[in-house]
Amino acid sequence: MRKVAVIGVGQTRFSGPQDKTGVELFAESSLDAITLSNLTPKDIQALFLGNVLGDFSEGQGMVQAFAADNIGAFNIPANKYDGACASSSMALRDAFTWVATGVYDIVLAGGVERAATMGTPLATRTFAMFSDSRYEYPCGITFPGVFALLAHLYAKKYDIPLEKLKEQMAAVSVQSYRHGLHNPKAHLRKEVTMEKVLSSFMISTPIQLHDACPFSDGAAAVILADEETARKLTDKPVFITGTGQASSGPLSSQQDSLPRLKAREISAKMAYDMAGLTPADIDICELHDCFSIASLIAAEGMGFFEFGQSGQAWLDGQADIGGKIAINPSGGLKSKGHPIGATGAAQVYELVKQLREEVEPERQVDGARNVMTDTLGGDGGTICNLILQRGW
Numbered sequence: 001m002r003k004v005a006v007i008g009v010g011q012t013r014f015s016g017p018q019d020k021t022g023v024e025l026f027a028e029s030s031l032d033a034i035t036l037s038n039l040t041p042k043d044i045q046a047l048f049l050g051n052v053l054g055d056f057s058e059g060q061g062m063v064q065a066f067a068a069d070n071i072g073a074f075n076i077p078a079n080k081y082d083g084a085c086a087s088s089s090m091a092l093r094d095a096f097t098w099v100a101t102g103v104y105d106i107v108l109a110g111g112v113e114r115a116a117t118m119g120t121p122l123a124t125r126t127f128a129m130f131s132d133s134r135y136e137y138p139c140g141i142t143f144p145g146v147f148a149l150l151a152h153l154y155a156k157k158y159d160i161p162l163e164k165l166k167e168q169m170a171a172v173s174v175q176s177y178r179h180g181l182h183n184p185k186a187h188l189r190k191e192v193t194m195e196k197v198l199s200s201f202m203i204s205t206p207i208q209l210h211d212a213c214p215f216s217d218g219a220a221a222v223i224l225a226d227e228e229t230a231r232k233l234t235d236k237p238v239f240i241t242g243t244g245q246a247s248s249g250p251l252s253s254q255q256d257s258l259p260r261l262k263a264r265e266i267s268a269k270m271a272y273d274m275a276g277l278t279p280a281d282i283d284i285c286e287l288h289d290c291f292s293i294a295s296l297i298a299a300e301g302m303g304f305f306e307f308g309q310s311g312q313a314w315l316d317g318q319a320d321i322g323g324k325i326a327i328n329p330s331g332g333l334k335s336k337g338h339p340i341g342a343t344g345a346a347q348v349y350e351l352v353k354q355l356r357e358e359v360e361p362e363r364q365v366d367g368a369r370n371v372m373t374d375t376l377g378g379d380g381g382t383i384c385n386l387i388l389q390r391g392w
Helices: 022-036 063-071 087-100 120-130 143-157 162-180 194-199 227-233 262-275 292-301 310-315 340-355
Strands: 004-011 046-050 078-081 106-114 202-204 217-226 238-247 284-286 370-377 382-390
Touching: 004 022, 004 087, 004 227, 004 340, 022 063, 022 106, 022 217, 046 063, 046 087, 046 340, 063 078, 078 087, 087 106, 087 217, 087 238, 087 340, 087 370, 087 382, 106 340, 143 162, 143 202, 143 292, 162 194, 162 292, 162 310, 217 227, 217 340, 238 262, 238 340, 262 292, 262 370, 262 382, 284 340, 292 310, 292 370, 340 370, 340 382
Parallel strands: 046 078, 046 106, 284 370
Antiparallel strands: 004 217, 004 238, 106 217, 238 382, 370 382
16 A cells, blocks of 8 residues: 555635536635646546535536536546535545555545535435435434434433533534634634523524534545655645544434444544554544534544543633644634535645644644544434644
8 A cells, every 4th residue: 555645735715605616616626736736637537526415506416527527637537425524535535545556646536515505494404315314304303403412412421411511512613713713714704702602592402503514615625646746746745644434324223322423433443543543643633513512522432532521621722722632723614614525625625734834823733743534424324534644
């Protein structure tokens, strides 16, 4: 297996409804990544693209082939991935494997989505398709409902009063908003106080408005290359040292482990084992905070804090820059935004920029070496983790 490096990244601004098509948004991010990599589109040997709702948002299927053609990477293999919110992480993981095994030397991977363009009613309905359509959705389950159930289970399992848990969840949101305020790519760039979070309207008890991420439009792209090629093209390669992926069925089949998500714990362990690292070695994590309770569950499942203790860790600043581990200095899904097909690639974009010390001073994590992504598709149905390391 060859070592595989990220040599270039690109990301559009994440936002509400945009006039550009998904193909145009992905082209914008891709051409930025290609230019940064000192390449041309003709150098790209394959494309791996995460996209989930193109047929719903704009009536466009097979977006990957049109995207390749649109950027000038003519006639290359182009594959599309649907793992709900984990789609572009799956694309990146497969791209890594193709390069590591020597089939390709230079691959473009990423994702795009126009979730905000769909509007809240349609987006909510289509997102719910990634729960179980036979039993969960007909019972009224949507993702706010799923994570509200997990919040209640979390409070009960760890004996945390619900009002205390809401305060802990609010701390997650306040931190994400604070970092997103300084991220020019972020969808929601505003400062939000604890009081405002706790007084916002209830979506699904105990989840309130500011506990939830927005529907977003946007795209992100990553160029991967083998080590020999990478070192010819950049003096700041970022190596992918570990990957993991695991799946689960509907919530009912996960009942013995909830609120812990077993697939995440399996996926994270795969990534740690491949990289030869432990949670204590990770300096920054971009994790899947679709709802603030999801952050608490993820941070524990990945081993950063003891089970039932991550909420207090947020309140104490241990999940922030300068704490035990810097979580979501991009602003996370909560503030940066969540165009689901692009989210995993956008996490890699942020971490590469962090390692290269190219982000805004207010959210730069100094001295980081090992960093990690975490994306969750559905209600634990697909989870993917990547570990990256500074290569200079």
